């Protein structure tokens with residue numbers, strides 16, 4: 001018996017809509033989501049688009065980079081940086097951002113904004 | 124065994140510190156804190172920074188989760204109103220009762236308000252809490268004359284803050300005959316007053332206020348000498364008074380002039396109650412600084428856990444921060460003959476005063492004062508605190524910082540004992556900092572800060588930490604260079620040369636060839652700027668778009684709320700009426716706020732990202748091009764009207780300005796650069812405040828270079844006189860290429876020249892006499908850049924791949940960001956204020 005988490009994948013866009021080594025903003029279920037295609041690392045990340053510092057809808061226009069091994073995005077306004085994998089603020093502030101799972105299948109990008117409550121697989 | 128409970132009253136800087144100390148020393152304590160303020164502990168020392176950003180979150184000392192993770196029960200907005208010292212129980216305003224094993228009072232202090240009639244009038248403020256600052260800021264918007272009562276450390280800081288809030292008419296009134304009476308002497312005060320005058324602050328000394336007058340609001344202050352000062356706003360900063368009211372009420376011994384009496388272990392007259400920080404009276408003294416408060420926290424925390432330490436007084440040396448004038452006092456600043464023989468240096472021209480109090484035998488430094496130049500403060504303070512021997516002729520120390528500073532500083536640092544306390548706020552020694560460098564590989568001050576906390580308090584020791592990092596790295600044989608960031612072990616100039624030699628054209632090529640990892644917000648814009656300076660290709664191609672700073676990436680300056688500004692080039696400030704009409708039509712159509720800029724052109728603000736390409740398409744069709752207001756590039760070449768109209772004009776300054784602007788437009792440099800051409804020495808175009816400025820003479824042009832406006836204005840210096848237009852342009856070509864090749868990132872020409880060995884004479888030798896034999900190469904390089912020019916916006920609107928990036932939602936390209944909000948403003952609009960952060 002194992003616990004499975006079902007994820008509610010939403011179709012977000014086509015892979016060619018994303019920007020290599022950059023971000024785009026998506027409107028998903030009335031939320032603004034930033035989608036990053038970190039081509040240099042062959043990784044996809046999705047986060048909230050709002051920068052918590054001054055609550056600006058802007059992170060998708062931020063700059064990608066790395067701090068050691070951690071992938072990060074820098075907000076264009078005051079250059080606060082956030083880890084793309086955990087959402088943690090790397091500039092010593094206490095504001096973290098939401099991150100969401102992303103998957104790519106057949107040239108389409110899917111993002112999960114919510115997860116279903118875990119169900120028990122009875123097999 | 125049941126855990127013992129410690130209750131801390133006051134979640135200020137020191138209360139917060141003891142909480143941290145107790146937790147790191149023991150997990151076997153329950154910690155409960157009560158705070159009167161509605162928000163958790165913040166950095167009061169940097170309170171004034173709040174005016175810059177209005178972001179409390181930048182000042183919080185601990186994250187909210189820290190209290191949760193460390194199981195500290197924090198009650199905000201709920202002061203303790205009573206303590207039953209027999210039953211050992213506290214009661215809060217909101218009715219919480221809690222018993223304790225140990226009680227710690229960290230209630231701090233409040234501003235002392237002299238009993239002058241009228242102090243309760245509207246417009247009179249204190250300067251201690253975030254709430255005070257909010258009130259001041261709101262009121263300052265309606266006031267034009269400001270006054271600060273009290274010329275001490277805090278008073279001066281408050282006065283500068285009023286200036287920065289836009290109250291150009293601000294005065295400081297002080298009861299004593301000098302400023303900062305506890306820290307500096309009369310002569311130093313005179314030099315400081317002159318410096319403050321330059322900043323626009325008036326100092327009224329020996330003024331004893333007897334009444335504050337006005338209907339409801341303050342209108343004027345009356346003084347004992349019969350004089351009157353009109354003012355709209357008053358900040359009282361006349362000293363502090365320890366918050367001992369609770370202590371008194373519960374029967375603790377307090378000093379005759381206030382303050383909770385403590386012994387060397389910080390115990391009050393009831394031994395299981397401690398008092399620390401600004402409320403405590405130790406050795407008959409209230410210590411109004413944060414470092415001694417932290418030391419008290421360490422002693423009390425150790426003591427209640429059974430480790431004996433004692434408080435033996437504390438060094439009260441201080442360096443004034445923020446003011447823009449260096450003022451420091453250390454050791455005993457006033458000690459005089461026969462106990463010390465002071466050496467004094469005073470230079471009223473440059474506003475410098477230094478006093479060193481040397482022991483009568485000439486062997487030791489006992490204290491001193493520095494005004495106007497305080498780079499040596501940390502080293503001198505260490506010399507006093509560690510009893511270091513003085514050089515044979517101690518007067519050398521007065522001048523040392525200019526001459527030879529590197530050598531003497533590292534000698535000085537080497538001589539410091541390992542135990543020398545470098546960061547007094549956090550109690551970090553020289554050995555701890557050097558260990559962080561050698562054992563934990565911290566290679567800059569930030570890394571040391573993260574590792575040891577040194578420099579995270581008042582920040583005064585940061586210059587010394589930097590010196591220690593350099594010193595320790597050199598000792599290990601590490602080569603110390605100004606490298607770019609963790610992705611490139613190269614300086615900007617090395618990168619420039621290597622990119623040129625390898626003919627690299629994109630950010631990815633550069634990092635793959637010369638760097639490592641995946642880049643960051645420091646190296647990406649820097650490399651992008653180098654690529655643009657070297658090749659002048661369209662900056663959004665070859666994947667370089669995502670390596671540009673936001674403004675370059677969208678070819679527009681981003682503003683509050685996420686909209687952009689549009690600035691078409693108007694060379695020399697000359698414009699046809701028809702083009703003016705087009706600007707008006709475009710602004711109207713897209714709902715843009717319009718303003719004439721300080722650079723003789725027109726800025727349109729508030730464009731949605733989706734509208735940018737359409738706006739530019741219309742402007743380009745009318746003959747406009749990008750003004751590069753967003754790039755580290757040429758901004759404007761201002762002109763005066765010159766000989767075509769002006770009765771004094773010697774040459775046609777407008778035509779020459781247009782020629783210059785069109786020659787250098789679009790060229791990327793380490794920072795933006797500006798120019799101007801004036802038609803005669805009356806200088807209506809303000810050419811001498813520009814990176815390069817040209818003034819007509821009877822015989823030709825005078826060329827000035829390396830001027831700057833901005834926060835540190837500097838006049839340009841004469842590079843060549845009476846030259847013809849062609850020579851002038853050749854010199855500018857060479858000057859700009861030399862600058863582009865060698866300046867550090869984000870360094871304007873003025874700062875670049877200030878750092879150049881040999882200064883303007885050296886620069887003239889290079890540019891005019893071609894001492895480096897580079898003139899021909901540079902002129903050719905410049906010609907290539909000039910020929911490669913194209914209007915970026917034209918390329919962008921014509922290239923569908925670039926154009927499609929100008930949307931807010933990729934999956935709904937026509938939709939605009941509905942979060943963008945504007946307010947109405949004098950018949951136009953303005954960006955709505957920052958959204959308040961969620962916390």
Ligand code: SRM
Pocket residue numbers: 680681682687688689690718719720721722723724725726752758759795797812813830831832833834835871
């Ligand atoms: C629009 C304008 C103010 C105005 O309403 O008049 C302006 C607006 C800005 N200035 Fe300025 N400056 C403007 C003239 C000036 C001047 C006066 C001048 O050029 O004659 C100065 C002082 C002269 C000088 O630079 O030496 C000036 C000194 C600065 C500085 C400080 C530079 C320094 O070396 O200290 C900055 C900050 C920076 O560049 O790092 C700055 C930065 C800015 C930025 C880019 C800040 C930002 O990133 O948002 C503003 C962008 C406005 C926008 O969205 O378009 N602005 N700025 C002026 C545009 C002139 C133009 O037509 O391009």
Ligand SMILES: Cc1cc2nc3c(=O)[nH]c(=O)nc-3n(C[C@H](O)[C@H](O)[C@H](O)COP(=O)(O)OP(=O)(O)OC[C@H]3O[C@@H](n4cnc5c(N)ncnc54)[C@H](O)[C@@H]3O)c2cc1C
Pocket residue numbers: 132133134135136137138139157158159160167168169170171201202203204229230231232250251252277280366369399400401402410411412413414416444581
């Ligand atoms: C503008 C400004 C600039 C400064 N600059 C410097 C500087 O450059 N260098 C330096 O060393 N120092 C500086 N200081 C001084 C420094 O901030 C103080 O020394 C330090 O904050 C003292 O800490 P504390 O915890 O003792 O008091 P506080 O930080 O004042 O904290 C005391 C807290 O206790 C609360 N309290 C009081 N009574 C009760 C009660 N009954 N129940 C619950 N809570 C209570 C208060 O509301 C307050 O929040 C500056 C101060 C100001 C205002």
Ligand code: SF4
Pocket residue numbers: none
């Ligand atoms: S326009 Fe210039 S001076 Fe004015 S607020 Fe912006 S940066 Fe400051």
Ligand code: FES
Pocket residue numbers: 051052053054055056075076077078079080
């Ligand atoms: S709004 Fe993002 S860093 Fe300030």
